[in-house]
Amino acid sequence: MRRRRRFANVAALVSALLLAIVTASCAAIPTESQPKAIPQPNAGQATQEVPEPELGLDPLSVVREFVRNSVQPANDYAASRAYLSGPLREQWQPDPSLRVIEDEFGTVYAPEAEQPADPNERVVALRAVEVGRLAADHSFIAGVEDYRTPVRVRRQADGEWRIVDPPDGIVITENDFNDAYLQVPVYFFAPDSTALVSDLRYVVARPQSGLPARVVDLLLSGPSDGLTGAVRNPIGESAALDSNVTISNDGALVVPLTGLGEEPVQERELMAAQVVRSLQHVTTSRVKLLSDGTPLVSGQPEWRPSDLPAYDTVSAPSAELPGLMTVNGRVRSLGTGAPIEGPAGSGAYQVVSAAQAINGNQLAVVVSSGDQVRLRVGDYGAQAQEVELTASLLTRPTWRPPVSKDDKSTEVWTVADGDQVTRVQQDADGQWVALPVNASELSDPGWISALRLSRDGARAALVVDGKLVVASVVRTASGATLRAPRVLQEDRLTSVVDVDWIDHDTLVAVTSSDRAPVARVSVDGFQFDQYNTSNLTPPMRAVTAAPGRPIVVADRSGLWTAAEIGAVWVPHDQSAAGAEPFYPG
Template sequence: MRAIGALLACLTVLGASACATVPEESQARVISSGGMAPPAPPVPEPEKDLDALGVVREFVEASAQPNNDNARARVFLDPPSKATWRPDRGLTVMEEKFDTVYAPQQPADENRRIVLLRGTNVGKLGPDSAFIPLSGGFEQPVQLARQPDGQWRIVSPANNVVITEPDFTRNYFRVPVYFFASDRNALVPDLRYVVQKPQSGLPGRVIDLLLAGPSDFLDGAVNNPLGEQAAIEQNVAGGPDGVVTVPLTGVGEQSEEQKLLIAAQVVRSLQSVTSSRIRLLSDGVSLVPGREEWRASDIPSYETAASPGSDLHGLMVSGGRVRSLSDGAPIPGPAGARAYDVVTAAQSLDGRQLAVVERENGRLWLRVGEFGHELARTELSGDRLSRPTWRPALPGPGGGGELWTVVDGSQVVRVLRTAQGTWASQVVNADTVRSLGADISAIRLSRDGTRVAMVMAGNLVVASVVRTADSVILRSPRMLQAERLRNVKDVDWASQDSLVAITDSASLPVVRVPVDGLRLDQFNLSNLTPPLHAITAAPSRPVVVADVEGLWTASEVGEVWSPHDHSIPGDAIPFYPG
């Protein structure tokens, strides 16, 4: 059992400067900060003479504030339930509009009522404080009894708490908690949600999540340098010197290299909830010898391992050859000279290798090799091959040696460089993914290698990538924005935790979606000519989309699309490295 199970996290009030970047109205859920918290103010009783339907509606609203053992919601329960109710650590999030109606069959006792709570799912917050998207409607019966004073109260409430999406947004704050890719020093954000109030408790709640380990979605896909023995020795606390102290224990035996990774984890995870310096202790002394206090700027830029270099401007396929996005000219070597009839292509994250899908005699083949040189034809072919996607290069010599594609819409295949310098295919275990759809038309590995985004039967799906000694497995597939995103055509990673996608819809052609699918942001429609047929994105790069008129770029959701400097009308397919 993880050390977090025994943890009590409580925070003293931080100085005003410590909360400069903290939202006015946000908080966390999973592990409450108790102990030294001030006494909770009394909770007002419900409005007098509310009917049973009104009691249920206000109970839903009050359930969005879980502070002080759900005190706001407990006032709507009868006395026995008020004392015994133990809500689950997760909750269900539904759309803002919901119904409360009397069930068709009511108890014979006129002092008893059954109300049906009906809504449309948005998702659920799991026990690990990660959001899981859901779709479809739900119905939950709620039993009520008239009390001796004539007031209706809920009896035997369900442990599953249900709240609306606006209330969830008002009361919960999204924080990226950081772990590392399993085989390289690349920080990976794990999106979680914490109750916003009290704001002084935000750093402690984030540390609770960090100590508890990665979310179920990323479990097995990332590495946690803190380890399972790590715990908090005392309260996470903000002091009068404007420093937040994180007093760890259980990490003293870690190597100095591991301690530096732990420092990166903690400081980066806290930067979204405090601007204060972070004092990192291990059993009362500095976690990293010679350095006690840290700011985010003191942490190396581990994200560079998951982002293309600034000298790599991107490429495009047009007219059967590969061209540069920076000047529109064909790239050096056979791929740019139209020695192959190139249908689509992908450049490795370090820029050193190129994979192309070529058409020959009505069939598609995969070629791979060094950028600017002859590309070796692999054994992989099919009637359809999706645009390849590269796994990030491993540390040390050899560079990137693995790329993925989908053969004929059904088989996810990774192609690896052998010791002899050839390329061999291996099927990826995607059994859990195929249960969501029969046809995979696009696939993109995240540039840190821990997640994969796919277009499956027109739906946007993400899954985690778990590697064992002899296989790779796709786990925990999730369909994002299933009710709104239909007929998706292409997808790419805008950042480590957000995606951009195109659809064949004239009203929703380009969207941005976080990797957990909680929201959907629509890009400006101006200047685009739907349907679009390709999209590419990368951290700190403009999004590039392709329509029949050519290539268009935009850096922000609301920005008007501008023609690309080297736009080519027709079938151009742009792509950044990765």
């Protein structure tokens, strides 16, 4: 199982950054953001002499070592270039993306019919299972497929075998990728609220002293392709570093920006939040934010994460809301088991599924109506309006976050009859109206059995024909579109039945499989952790999660809860056969 490599030993960064002061003053300002050469101001990365490969390697070993040495990105992958023939060491221009393959891979001789007539040349077949790639914007794009490529090697004048026709790009194993790259969230905002949206990216992990500069460089490059159009970027496209990211004499990390324009103080505070939150995983230093040489926000020259407003309150349910569950056609409290007030709890509705808004003030319920189902939306505990949306089946509703924590949400999503992604929006007259969502980018328009909006509203997680899919939500004046859908962990998660968001960038999925009934997956699909299976009775039926809350799952016998990956599942206090739990959102 792969584990998230959030940088744990952040205290070591302080001394490393201080050591970089002298070298930082003469380092180059970053000019590009490509995987093979992430600009590293403050890194102190002098050109190092790369040792020649071991003598006497056979062609198969040359290709294998070429791949193994791709874990060292320093000096434009000089360590792997050492396995190329002399002229190619300078001429090779690999594709800017990076292929990540499973740790077990093969190098075998190609069939004799494909071998050159020249006895001093051999063709080696590099065979592996590709699990995804690191794109040019430093986001990981999951995708499992067989990887096969021929690699031509030639015996040199000194008798050593070297590669003369290398792969088109860098190929690196999962473990090596985990060692060489650090996952960091870079932050943007939801389009119409102050909800922070994390954009998972990967930077070269060493040297540690250059991490802050590399993270700032990624932030200034804007959102990844998968989130383009789904988030707001207060920093803007014209922002740049005025000089290098450095450590001041008093130990503060100095981030000197330029090109921010004459933005009001509210926008500049959002910019500060973007930088400080993006840096919090790679430095413990105070952050001194400058705009053209003066403090970015007047009166606030330095920042720590604790200085920022609580932007996450709009996208995280209050601890005072224990969650709800549907049991035998009624909505009950997940905390006490008591029916909630109003028709959804009294039995006036035959409730099939339900969703509570993040602030707890609204409720959407799917109710049985003969051989069909209907959606009702309204205030919590009150009579709800019936929406003009007829279907045989509707997925459990999911709420879009409000503009602020004191506002009500004006939109709830569901899927009708497995293929009609629908948002139900409140119009100017207070009526809830069903509108279609453009889901044409879903490459496989299979049966959609679950849909959960992220609590920041920027993404949607779907279960499509048992596969876990994540897409960004792009909004325009003409409507909403699910964009850049990606299947996550398709080799491990093949029978998903439900999904929910643990936090901004982490999902929990439950399946009908005995092998992996409950799993945690990063939003980009790279990290995968399987929960303990003790006490569970697959197949699983439902799951709910929220920031800072224990996971609650439903299996054949009832409800179970666990707080950690390795924890044994214990019965929920309000466990009941047939219950389906849900936290607000």
